[in-house]
Amino acid sequence: MKKSKLEANGSLEASTADAVEAAETETLESFENSDRSELVATAATVAVVGIGAAIFEAALLPGIVLGVAAMWAPKYFPRMGEALNPLFRSTVRGAYKLGNKTRELVAEAQEQVHDIVAEVHAEDNLQEAKPAAS
Numbered sequence: 001m002k003k004s005k006l007e008a009n010g011s012l013e014a015s016t017a018d019a020v021e022a023a024e025t026e027t028l029e030s031f032e033n034s035d036r037s038e039l040v041a042t043a044a045t046v047a048v049v050g051i052g053a054a055i056f057e058a059a060l061l062p063g064i065v066l067g068v069a070a071m072w073a074p075k076y077f078p079r080m081g082e083a084l085n086p087l088f089r090s091t092v093r094g095a096y097k098l099g100n101k102t103r104e105l106v107a108e109a110q111e112q113v114h115d116i117v118a119e120v121h122a123e124d125n126l127q128e129a130k131p132a133a134s
Contacts, residue, residue, distance in 0.1 A: 046068050053060040 046064075050061065050064055053064055
């Protein structure tokens, strides 16, 4: 059995914890670098195809954009969902408030139109009653 070298303070745990932390950091950095390089390669490919499509036929661009979105959606959708949740909530809240304000404005405008129609109707009835009385 191999013996481990003790630190100056006589603790074997400190050196083991440092080694585990260094290994975790190295693994995380290599994962992030591979993820970034994959993303950069994909973005470069999409850019080249997009430029080529724009040169030859601009009508192909919407299809390319939809294809890229369909490709990235499953991979990045959970992250986007978490990031867009506050935006979605505030948008729904704003739309609800806007709907209520619009409903109030329409009701007020309708009430004013009914008042004007009632005044015109009353004036017509008054003018019809005057010649009959004369």
